[in-house]
Amino acid sequence: MTRQRLVAAAGAHAETYEGVQAPVSALSRADVQAEAVRAAHAPNQNVPSGSVVLAPLASPRDRALVQAEAVRAAAAPDQNVSSGSRVDSKVISTLENPVDVRARAQADGARKL
Numbered sequence: 177m178t179r180q181r182l183v184a185a186a187g188a189h190a191e192t193y194e195g196v197q198a199p200v201s202a203l204s205r206a207d208v209q210a211e212a213v214r215a216a217h218a219p220n221q222n223v224p225s226g227s228v229v230l231a232p233l234a235s236p237r238d239r240a241l242v243q244a245e246a247v248r249a250a251a252a253p254d255q256n257v258s259s260g261s262r263v264d265s266k267v268i269s270t271l272e273n274p275v276d277v278r279a280r281a282q283a284d285g286a287r288k289l
Contacts, residue, residue, distance in 0.1 A: 248275045 201208070215221065220228075235242075249255065253271035 248273060251275045 203211070251274045253273065
């Protein structure tokens, strides 16, 4: 019998209900409604953001320099080697970049003329 009383006493605990909490907002109802009306009347509101064409970004670098840098990096003989390939390894490039070789050959050919 004492066991039943102990279980009944343990199960009798209940939390108190304090009602709905007061809303916390920095805006008044009128401000929220005005913002909702502006959003509802906004043009192209149902267009996914991926479909919106953005204006081209202004780049501080010259396009030709960026392209030359990309071509040089793509032609690098050791572009797929990283120092993380082996433990405590260092990448020391012993191969010349073909872009540099061609540029040097063109410069030497121009000097000979």
